[in-house]
Amino acid sequence: MSKIETRDLVLKVAQEFVQTRGFNAFSFRDVAERVGIKTASIHYYFPTKAELGRALVAQHREHVGAALAAIDAEEHDPRRKLARYVYVFKSTLEVGNRMCLCGMLAADFSTLDQMIVDELRRSFEDHEAWLTRVLEAGMESGAFTLSRSAKDEARLLISSLEGAMLIARSFEDINRFEECVRSLLGRLIPVSGDQINQSHN
Amino acid sequence: MSKIETRDLVLKVAQEFVQTRGFNAFSFRDVAERVGIKTASIHYYFPTKAELGRALVAQHREHVGAALAAIDAEEHDPRRKLARYVYVFKSTLEVGNRMCLCGMLAADFSTLDQMIVDELRRSFEDHEAWLTRVLEAGMESGAFTLSRSAKDEARLLISSLEGAMLIARSFEDINRFEECVRSLLGRLIPVSGDQINQSHN
DNA sequence: GTCTATAAGATGATAGAC
DNA sequence: GTCTATCATCTTATAGAC
Incomplete structure (x- = not known):
């Protein structure tokens, strides 16, 4: 087997560290130990830590x-698309109580090289563009x-999903995330006929 | 003047570093240089970095x-209380593009000593309790x-405020935070409601 | 590609002088 | 209270052997 896999493994392990520790x-030592190589080998693939981050x-x-793209291909109902989208965040919390990669890097923002910040912003913009399209389609279809x-x-x-992850994670309580999700989705989806009042408790 | 001030200055500088860098x-060296003392002096007040964090x-x-408590004493309208509360977050962003202290520590969660995590959770619970009272009062008054x-x-x-801060900060764009705030408050305040909306600039 | 060896500096922390 | 001096360790990164 070619050793090209090492690069992918380094990325995988590094991503987990970023999502859990920041x-x-x-x-490099942490990553090297988990991958089973030496730190010098990481530098072979990624000259600097900033390059690894980028x-x-x-x-x-x-x-x-x-x-x-897979969600777009498999789902037509905007509500289902949105549910699948939210599940991506939820599953991140479920696997090792991880924070969203971009959310974590947003916290580290002021210590990151500009090239990482640029890539980070583009990532947020990707999410924003996709979600905007889904919401527009859902708005038009009612x-x-x-x-x-x-x-x-x-x-x-x-923003709400990132914040909900951030706080739920710090309480090690995924229910806090799910409660927020219910409130968020409930506000977008019109109630078919009954309730929608403010006088309960 | 007693040197008790040094302790406060260390806390002030350290807080700024946590809010901006994590x-x-x-x-300790960063803090010492800004305060104008040596790192050993910080250890005099705070034996460990964890104790400083706590x-x-x-x-x-x-x-x-x-x-x-000041908001409770000065404002009666729940909407005004909420507006003042939100302003606390906004002003944090305004002064040096800082993240909320607790939000930043929530990101660092997995690397923090248990005593910091405990204190952090209590802090979130403080917010939650106060906000719950304000929202309940506002609900009853309509x-x-x-x-x-x-x-x-x-x-x-x-959660939404923390997430909005996190992302707005990473874009160095406080408008992103304010947009979220408008959406958040707009959803709470019934359309029939008069003023209080937002301080449109 | 991966290693050993090493550099040059940072880090949290402590002992003891003043 | 604050300092100097020092520690053991960690950190990113490089040079060069294999």
Whole structure:
């Protein structure tokens, strides 16, 4: 087997460290030990830690792009698309209580090289563009009731999901995330006939 | 003047570093240089970095508690209380593009000593309790329209504000935060409601 | 491609002088 | 209280052997 796999393994392990510890709380040594190589070998693939970070976000953008394309291909109902989208975040929490890669890097923002920041922003914009399209389609079909522009709703949704992950993670309580999701989705989806009041408790 | 001030200055500088760089991306040396002392002096007040972190969150809880008490004392309208609360987050972004202390520590969660995590969770619970009371009062007075329990709304609001800060900060664009705030408050305030909306600039 | 060896500096922390 | 001096360890990164 070619050793090209090493590069992928380094990326995989590094991504897990970023998502659980943050970009500044893991070292080449941590990655090397988990991969079973020496730190010098990591530098062979990624000259600097910043380059590793950039590659990490670039790869992540590709993966997310493919995942969103798969959702588009498999689902037609905007509500189902949205549910699948939210599940991506939920499953990240489920596997090792990880934070979203981009959310974590957003926290590390001020310590990151510009090239990582650029890639990070593009990643957020990818999410925003996809979600905006889904919300617009849902608005036109009557699946969603938006009180603001689809773009604004998309941004709020992303922000809320990131924040919900961040806090639920710190409580090690995925229920906190799911509660937020229910509230978020409940506000978008018009109630067919009954309730929608404010006088319960 | 007693040198008790040094301790406060260390806390102030350390807090700024945590809010801008994260708990693992600043050192005793960074703090010492900014305060104008040596690292050994920091260890005199805070034996370990973990103890410094715990003191940071404990002090922050006190400050927030005082700020929320001041809002309660000065404002009666739940909508105005909420607006003042949101402004606390906004002003944090305005001063040096800082992240909320607790939000940043939530990102560093897995690398923090248990005593910091405990203090962090209590801090979130402080926010949650206060917000829940404000939302309940607003619900009873008709100032707010809630689609879920006040507690759930409070949690969603906190999560959304944290996420909105996180992302707006990574874009160095406070408008992104304000857009989210408008959407969040707009959803709580019934259309029939008069003023209070947003301080349109 | 992966290793050993090494550099040059940073890090949290401690002992003891003043 | 604050300092100097020092520690053991970690960190990113490079040079060169295999």
